[in-house]
Amino acid sequence: MRFTSTRKRAVAAVIAVVAMGATGVGTATSAQAAEGTWTVSSGGCVALEKIELQGGHDHMAIDPIANPGGCGFGIWNLNTGRWDYGLTGSGAQSPWLYDGPGMSLQACVSSPSGLSCGPSN
Numbered sequence: 001m002r003f004t005s006t007r008k009r010a011v012a013a014v015i016a017v018v019a020m021g022a023t024g025v026g027t028a029t030s031a032q033a034a035e036g037t038w039t040v041s042s043g044g045c046v047a048l049e050k051i052e053l054q055g056g057h058d059h060m061a062i063d064p065i066a067n068p069g070g071c072g073f074g075i076w077n078l079n080t081g082r083w084d085y086g087l088t089g090s091g092a093q094s095p096w097l098y099d100g101p102g103m104s105l106q107a108c109v110s111s112p113s114g115l116s117c118g119p120s121n
Contacts, residue, residue, distance in 0.1 A: 034051055034058050034121050035051050035052055035053055035058070036050075036051055037049065037050050037051075038107075038118045038119060039118075040062075040107050040108065040109045040116055040117065040118040041066075041109060041116060042071075042109045042110060042111040042113060042114055042115060042116040043068075043070075043071075043111030043112060043113040043114070044066060044068040044071075044111065045064075045066060045067060045068070045070075045071035045072075045073075045109045045110070045111040046064070046065050046066035046109065047062050047063055047064045047065060047066075047073050047107060047109050048062070048063040048065060048107075049062060049106070049107035049118035049119070050062070050063055050093075051099065051121050052096075054096060056100075057098065057099070057100030057101070058098075058099040058100050058103075058121060059096040059097060059098055059099055059100075060075060060096070060097050060099040060105045060107065060121060061075075061093055061094045061095065061096045061097070061107075062074065062075055062085065062086070062093070062094045062107040062108075063093040063094070064090070064091045064092075064093075064109075067089065067091050070111060070112050071089060071109065071110065071111055072086060072087035072088065072089060072109070072110035072111075073086050073087065073088055073089075073090070073094070073107075073108075073109055073110075074086025074087040074088065074094075074107075074108050074110075075094060075097055075105050075106070075107055075108070076105065076106050076107075076108050076117060077103070077104070077105055078104040078105065078106065078120055079102075079103060079104055084097055084105065085097060086108075087108075087110060099121055104120050104121070105120065105121060106118050106119065106120040106121070
C-alpha cells in the first residue's frame with residue numbers, strides 16, 4: 001500500500017498527538033507520586049518526611065514525631081553530599097526546602113543504633 005502525502009501528514013499528526021498525550025500523562029503521574037508523607041525511623045527516633053507542591057515545585061520538610069533522646073533529624077542533599085538542614089535534636093518541623101527539578105533530597109533520622117533515610121525525591 002502506497003501512502004499519499006495527505007495520509008503521511010495524517011499519520012504524523014496522530015503520532016504527535018499520542019506522543020504529547022503520553023508525555024503529559026507521565027509528567028502528571030510523576031509529580032503526583034512525589035507528593036506525600038513517609039515515616040522514617042531509627043531506633044526509637046521517628047520523623048515524617050513530607051513532600052508537597054508549593055509554587056509549582058516540590059518542597060520537603062522533616063517533622064520529628066518521637067525523640068526519646070539521642071536523636072538527630074535532617075535533610076540530606078544527594079546532589080551536594082551535605083546536610084541542607086540538620087542534623088538537629090530539635091523536635092520542631094524543619095523549614096520547607098526546595099526539592100524541584102535538579103534537586104534530590106531525603107529526610108534522615110539518626111539514633112545511637114544508626115542512620116535511616118526516607119525515599120529520595
